[in-house]
Amino acid sequence: MKVDFSHLQAAHCENGVTTNLLRHAGVTQITEPLAFGIGSGLFYIQIPFLKINNGPAIAFRILPGLIFKRTCKALDIPVVRKKFSSPQKAQLFLDEQLHANRPVGCQVGVYYLSYFPKEYRFHFNAHNIIVYGKEGDNYLVSDPVMETVTTLTSYELERVRFAKGALAPKGQIYYPKEKTTVTTEQIRAAIKSGIKKNVFYMIKTPSSIIGVNGIKYTAGKIKTWKDKLGLHTAGLYLAQLVRMQEEIGTGGGGFRFIYGAFLQEAYTYIPNDGLLEISKSFTKSGDLWRTAAVHAAGIYKGRLSSQQDFNMMADYLYQISDIEKEAFKALSKLDL
Template identity: 70%
Template sequence: MTLDFNHIQAAHCENGVTVGLLKNAGVEQLTEPLAFGIGAGLFFVYIPILKINNGPVIAFRTMPGLIFKRTCKALNIPVERKKFSSKKAAETFLNERLAEGHPVGCQVGVYYLPYFPKEYRFHFNAHNLIVYGAEDGNYLVSDPVMDTTNVITAYELERVRFAKGVLAPKGQLYYPRENVVVTDEQIKKGIISGIKNNVFSMITPWTGPIAGVNGISFTGKKIKGWRDKLGVKEAGSYLAQLVRMQEEIGTGGGGFRYIYGAFLQEAHAYIPKDEFLKISEQFTASGDLWRTAAVHAAGIYKGRIGSQEDFNTMGDYLLEIAEIERRAFTQLKNIKW
């Protein structure tokens, strides 16, 4: 069974899956920036007590699944989402949905994805892809971060759907239950709700010291103490983790800021407020600074630099980024709708 499905390449996997599934369901207006913005995807959190690949958990986006969930909720699209304890039940359910004509989004681990370059295979379980068909015991996969579709075996798909570890997917799949017609007015309302959600998650007090813009400045201050507390080698590995999560997992810190800036530019077509265009420039500036910080961090963990002053500079980059994003989200908060 092969469905009529149009592969869409995207900068980030969940954005791409969201756009691919919803376009297939009839939402023609949706783009990657609109999905990311309506889904309030921009975030930051630093959780030092949790470890992935021997480094602290650092994320530059919301929890996996929320972009799809929030976008569908904002556009009033009914969704089915399911996890499994049985591998056989997971395969049966997937096959039934394909037989009904539903392409299905799956959360997977990337380590055993056969078409991923070896350099990008490590234990990370929050990747998303679309299964859109089955042929001769194999599955047809549209992975938004790849330029073409791929074919994987039933065993390979089962292996990545039931990867172990942090954020284990447990066979999770999701899809829109029915085709819908979404109006431009619904897109407009979705933009407003997405901005309000993102403002709340980034600059309201509930985030505490580890999340939102507070989390960015908190991390910047911590980085300045890593050299003395951890030693140069371990501190360098922590910075390597930050760069890995920023630049290699999905689109990371800088890329997400560019996408959010693009979202505000596209939002201007639906809600012609010139503030959007000016604030968009601030997110571009933030993205540029995240990228600059990543290059500096790479110099430290590769041993080219490593003095205390280098760690101070790295921390100062994050403190500056935090203020740029705090100012930008405050301006979004103050827009009169």
């Protein structure tokens, strides 16, 4: 069985799953930047004291699952979401959906994901894929970060759907409940609420580790890394920052470019010139994140090694924090 489904590659997995599932459900207007912006995906956090793979716990986007949830909610689309205690029940439910001609989103772990390059396989359990059919023992898979569709055997799919550890997927499956269309007015309203929520998370929370404050927090930490950790480990920490910022899924510059693209698309629904201006600020911020990454690479390749170099890395982040603070302030003042 095979659902008539079109695979559209995306930068980020959850954006891609959201976009492809909603398009299939009839929301023809949706694009990756719109899903990301309406889902208020842009974020920053460094969680103190927590280490992931022996490095700092840093994220450039909101918690997994929220982009799909928020985007559907903002567009008034009811969602079905299920977790399972047994792999058998999980497979049965999946097969039923495919029989009903329905592609579904699945949360999976990447460690055992056979079609990923080995170097990318860590115990990260919040990857998202779409399953859209089954031929023999092979499930037909649309992984939005891959150029083309692929397959997993039922054993391979079960293994990744029941990956264990932090954020264990527990066979989680989700999809829009029914076919639907949305109006331009609904999209307009969803864009506004998405922007408003993103403004809150980036500049209005009282937390010192979230949003633009979080970027400053990391900057402050970076200055201490060389003395505290030694040059080698400090380099590994910076490499982790760069990986979180640039690795598959971010669209470059820690999602900042996708957000810039979102604001340009938003303009086609809400013709306020401010959106285009502020979009440029996010391009500038994304560019600066990448300049900082090049500088960080100088350190972890061993070309740069002085405290001055770490201070300069911190300065990049202070600048970025200021640019994004101004950009979100300007967004909050727009009369949309």
